[in-house]
Amino acid sequence: MRLVIAEDNVLLRxxxxxxxxxxxxxxxxxxxSGPEVVPTLLEHRPxxxxxDVRLPPGFRDxxxxxxxxxxxxxxxxxxxxxxxYVEETYAAELLRDGAAGIGYLLxxxxxxxxxxxxxxxxxxxxxxxxxxxxxxxxLTRRDPLDSLTxxxxxxxxxxxxxxxxxxxxxxxxxxxRSVSKHITNIFQKLGLPPDEAGDxxxxxxxxxxxxxx
Amino acid sequence: xxxxxxxxxxxxxxxxxxxxxxxVLPALLGVCLLPLALLLAFGVxxxxxxxxxxxxxxxxxxxxxxxxxxHPIREPSMPRPLNAYQQYFSLMRSSAVWRDIAWMVFHAFFxxxxxxxxxxxxxxxxxxxxLPFWWWTLPPGTLGAIAQIYTWPQAIVYPVATAAxxxxxxxxxxxxxxxxxxxxxxxxxGPTRRTELAARVESLTETRAQALEAHGAELRRxxxxxxxxxxxxxxxxxxxxxxxxQTFDADPEGARKLVLDARSGIEDALSELRTVIRGIHxxxxxxxxxxxAVRALAAGRPMPVTVEIPDxxxxxxxxxxxxxxxxxxxxxxNVAKHSGARHAIVTLGHSGPYLTIRIRDDGRGGxxxxxxxxxxxIRRRVAALDGVTRIDSRSDGSxxxxxxxxxCGV
Numbered sequence: 001m002r003l004v005i006a007e008d009n010v011l012l013r014x015x016x017x018x019x020x021x022x023x024x025x026x027x028x029x030x031x032x033s034g035p036e037v038v039p040t041l042l043e044h045r046p047x048x049x050x051x052d053v054r055l056p057p058g059f060r061d062x063x064x065x066x067x068x069x070x071x072x073x074x075x076x077x078x079x080x081x082x083x084x085y086v087e088e089t090y091a092a093e094l095l096r097d098g099a100a101g102i103g104y105l106l107x108x109x110x111x112x113x114x115x116x117x118x119x120x121x122x123x124x125x126x127x128x129x130x131x132x133x134x135x136x137x138x139l140t141r142r143d144p145l146d147s148l149t150x151x152x153x154x155x156x157x158x159x160x161x162x163x164x165x166x167x168x169x170x171x172x173x174x175x176x177r178s179v180s181k182h183i184t185n186i187f188q189k190l191g192l193p194p195d196e197a198g199d200x201x202x203x204x205x206x207x208x209x210x211x212x213x
Numbered sequence: 214x215x216x217x218x219x220x221x222x223x224x225x226x227x228x229x230x231x232x233x234x235x236x237v238l239p240a241l242l243g244v245c246l247l248p249l250a251l252l253l254a255f256g257v258x259x260x261x262x263x264x265x266x267x268x269x270x271x272x273x274x275x276x277x278x279x280x281x282x283x284h285p286i287r288e289p290s291m292p293r294p295l296n297a298y299q300q301y302f303s304l305m306r307s308s309a310v311w312r313d314i315a316w317m318v319f320h321a322f323f324x325x326x327x328x329x330x331x332x333x334x335x336x337x338x339x340x341x342x343x344l345p346f347w348w349w350t351l352p353p354g355t356l357g358a359i360a361q362i363y364t365w366p367q368a369i370v371y372p373v374a375t376a377a378x379x380x381x382x383x384x385x386x387x388x389x390x391x392x393x394x395x396x397x398x399x400x401x402x403g404p405t406r407r408t409e410l411a412a413r414v415e416s417l418t419e420t421r422a423q424a425l426e427a428h429g430a431e432l433r434r435x436x437x438x439x440x441x442x443x444x445x446x447x448x449x450x451x452x453x454x455x456x457x458x459q460t461f462d463a464d465p466e467g468a469r470k471l472v473l474d475a476r477s478g479i480e481d482a483l484s485e486l487r488t489v490i491r492g493i494h495x496x497x498x499x500x501x502x503x504x505x506a507v508r509a510l511a512a513g514r515p516m517p518v519t520v521e522i523p524d525x526x527x528x529x530x531x532x533x534x535x536x537x538x539x540x541x542x543x544x545x546x547n548v549a550k551h552s553g554a555r556h557a558i559v560t561l562g563h564s565g566p567y568l569t570i571r572i573r574d575d576g577r578g579g580x581x582x583x584x585x586x587x588x589x590x591i592r593r594r595v596a597a598l599d600g601v602t603r604i605d606s607r608s609d610g611s612x613x614x615x616x617x618x619x620x621c622g623v
Contacts, residue, residue, distance in 0.1 A: 060500040085496050089509035108483045
């Protein structure tokens with residue numbers, strides 16, 4: 001995969017580059033500050049971008065803003081946002097224009113190389129990868145979620161991270177059939193009819209993201 | 214109408230002056246006993262008692278003056294020394310005590326005279342107006358108004374003129390007398406600029422000492438968290454990596470397990486580090502400012518939270534915003550955990566140099582700051598910045614209100 005990364009910390013940038021090239025990707029360009037991100041992406045048109053939230057010059061949420069801007073200028077560009085800390089508000093902002101090809105992970109997750117690689121590939125393929133910590137923040141939420149059983153909440157949490165039914169079944173040690181049964185229940189309880197357009201899995205995640213955002 | 218209003222004003226003033234007898238008479242008694250009181254006062258145990266009695270009396274006048282001034286006179290603080298010996302000298306030196314005594318002496322005489330004369334002047338009006346009806350029962354020249362009355366014309370003109378004159382004088386004078394009485398009470402009984410500054414210095418010294426103490430406790434807590442948590446985790450991870458290096462050739466599987474353990478240890482350390490950082494200065498605060506951070510806090514709650522921030526762009530020093538964020542986070546956690554509330558309102562505003570934070574819920578109330586660490590943590594954190602915490606949580610269903618004022622620098 002051809003990748004663009006935005007990371008200002010030299011240690012982390014080199015580590016990330018090392019990791020990505022080791023697993024067989026190509027880092028075509030590196031942006032060191034917020035304003036550089038979008039022009040770099042427009043110039044190189046990578047398969048996916050990995051952005052840090054905090055970037056110079058302000059060291060605030062430049063990376064996040066760049067990601068949102070890039071999504072509008074380059075629709076469908078998969079973006080994986082990495083951060084030292086996660087905020088559900090940021091997740092909600094990232095997912096506002098749809099959850100396809102969006103990832104939002106803690107930087108720590110990079111240490112689990114194969115899982116990180118899977119998440120990156122899922123995002124590049126148009127899927128979603130949300131950090132378990134964002135998801136657990138979201139699951140302390142209210143209303144429609146109150147009606148879910150603990151098992152359904154577990155399934156929804158894994159779904160929100162972007163996992164497919166087979167992986168969810170393996171993780172929870174249940175059959176794939178009961179996973180799809182749980183998912184049907186979740187859709188029903190969250191009021192997502194099957195005939196509407198759009199991916200219901202994504203909409204289920206969005207439903208509770210937007211519940212309080 | 215205007216005349217009626219003038220009468221009402223004048224009569225009210227007279228009533229104020231007459232009611233002043235309530236403080237005049239004890240003051241008079243105080244003046245009579247003053248030599249004795251001072252004698253008593255020079256005996257060490259007597260002075261606080263004497264000063265205390267006088268203070269009770271002057272406090273009545275301080276409250277009473279509100280009728281004229283529109284606000285009660287503020288009480289200058291009494292010295293609060295450590296022991297009886299110190300108390301004696303600080304009371305002797307306290308200007309507030311001597312001003313109380315000066316007021317007492319002046320008020321005893323002036324208050325008494327003014328009350329009697331005021332009433333007497335009003336009574337003089339009907340007395341004069343009645344004169345034409347009975348002056349002739351006594352020998353001419355016995356009675357008078359302005360001057361002795363000898364003839365009928367004099368008996369009509371003199372009393373009526375006098376009554377009219379007194380009325381005019383009373384209407385003008387009575388409100389002024391009442392104001393004068395309240396004015397000298399305020400001058401003598403109110404805090405002087407010096408005592409006010411002294412009291413302010415004293416309270417600042419006290420709160421600063423508390424603030425330093427609280428700040429020190431915060432630093433020690435952070436140090437302990439880093440030392441016992443993060444640092445220990447990293448040492449453990451380094452140790453495992455070292456062991457993995459040693460056993461790498463002999464037992465590659467074991468070494469691999471050690472490496473993986475080290476990784477989990479580092480992940481835990483990172484997670485703890487995030488918690489500590491959130492406790493010091495939440496990152497979202499740097500990213501989004503206090504308004505944005507509080508909105509994000511409110512969004513992630515199990516119940517709906519309304520956020521009111523009229524002036525979201527006004528910033529405070531980082532330490533103050535961090536404390537404010539902590540207060541809102543902690544208060545909302547309490548609301549979710551204990552109150553059973555269905556709704557909460559967070560208000561952030563500025564009043565003068567203060568950042569004010571109010572978190573109100575519609576829950577069952579009855580929160581006790583002495584129990585549980587949440588409210589105590591709020592108090593501690595606020596005190597560290599010389600702020601004020603007020604908690605109103607009656608169990609009558611009116612919910613809980615936590616109010617915090619933090620000095621926002623200049």
